[in-house]
Amino acid sequence: MKVLLFSHGTRGDVQPFAALARALTHAGHEAVLATNAPLAHLAEPYGIRFAPLFDRYDTLSNDPVVRAGYETNFRGLRGKRLAAALFRRYQPMMARVLDDMAAIGDEGADLVVHLPNLPGHEIAERLGVPAALACLQPGWVPTSAFANPLIPLRLPRPLNRASYLTSRLWVHGQLGNTSRWRRDVLDLPRRRGSRNMLRRPDGAATTVLHAFSRHLLPERTDYPSWVHTTGFWFLPAPPQWTPPASLDRFLRAGEPPVYLGFGSVAGTDPVHAGHVVAEAVRLAGMRAVVVTGSGGISAEPLSGGNVFVAEETPFDWLFPQVAAVVHHGGAGTLSAALAAGRPQVICPFMYEQPFNAARMHAAGVATAPLPQSTLTAEKLAAAIERAVDDPALTVRAQELGALIRAENGAATAAELLETLVADGARTH
Structure with a gap:
């Protein structure tokens, strides 16, 4: 047909x-x-x-x-x-x-x-x-x-x-x-x-x-x-896709980083979002892969050896290699984080994202929602630390990930x- x-x-x-x-x-x-x-x-x-x-x-x-x-x-x-x-x-x-x-x-x-x-x-x-x-x-x-x-x-x-x-x-x-x-x-x-x-x-x-x-x-x-x-309907990484050598080296150079990305829809102040993300990573003392998407986070404030900046990367390849996924709650990122069995920090700002953030918190795989309208570096850093350090979040994320992949x-x-x-x- x-x-x-x-x-x-x-x-x-x-x-x-x-x-x-x-x-x-x-x-x-x-x-x-x-x-x-x-x-x-x-x-x-x-x-x-x-x-x-x-x-x-x-x-x-x-x-x-x-x-x-x-x-x-x-x-x-x-x-x-x-x-x-x-x-x-x-x-x-x-x-x-x-x-x-x-x-x-x-x-x-x-x-x-x-x-x-x-x-x-x-x-x-x-x-x-x-x-x-x-x-x-x-x-x-x-x-x-x-x-x-x-x-x-x-x-x-x-x-x-x-x-x-x-x-x-x-x-x-x-x-x-x-x-x-x-x-x-x-x-x-x-x-x-x-x-x-x-x-x-x-x-x-x-x-x-x-x-x-x-x-x-x-x-x-x-x-x-x-x-x-x-x-969920998952699209795997393209058959011939290979990661950039610089990203591969970054992932191998230390402890698993956290992922941060706010999707393809830009807010009114992506530069501010970039500053919040950069400071949160510093406060949490973590390494991070930041995906800027189509402008949700500006790359301008992001620098330093503990942060790798990319425009986009296949999530099904990247997420299994990170310690936690920080995102906006869109269906694409959410589903990939679930399938990878990784704990999440969700910072929603539109449409179904607040619902998704609340549901993932209720399911025990995400910290309490952090709406972007009130997001600060201090709040984000604390949530990242909890997502990485709380074993209950990790165990539940792995359990739910197995169920998601089986569908x-x-x-x-x-x-x-x-x-x-x-x-x-x-x-x-």
């Missing part, structure tokens, strides 16, 4: 889709990964066919409104004004993304898999094939077990289910009115519920793949049978997609 996979965003949004494409390819299927043009390097080493989409994230990466919104997680009245301004910037760019999606869809597919913020289900409707929704965070299918992790509010438990409506509203705000695109580009008729990615055109439930582990969630979630929590999420997701297409064929 031919599977068209639509993703769009930061590396953390796209890399799991590359992992699923790789699993589908290994199972004998044709997978096409359609995503931001600059992320083609995630597909090429694995022989995955790549289709570029317009990259709004690269365009907006230095926009002060975007940075300020991310820094505050859109809290309060100012945060809502920032969100409205962000939508005004997003919508014209998303129109270009949607047109690219339609052109790629013209090449046909037997199945469409997509992120919630991309209307891949409407491409599938045009092609007359099934669609599956791939969720990288638990913020899209309502549950009474916990409130929507994607919103920065504390809510009474009776409102847990209702809180998930905000995710759909957020997507609608980013996309704007897609009626013209549906009518003029996809040549589809108007129909009620066409924007609801959780429902097929006939009103039945859409297959949802949760690309994360059940161990991330509280117990007794009440997801329906059409939701499958497969485990084999991408292969499980590929098998579910095979069943979905086979079932669809039998009903036609």
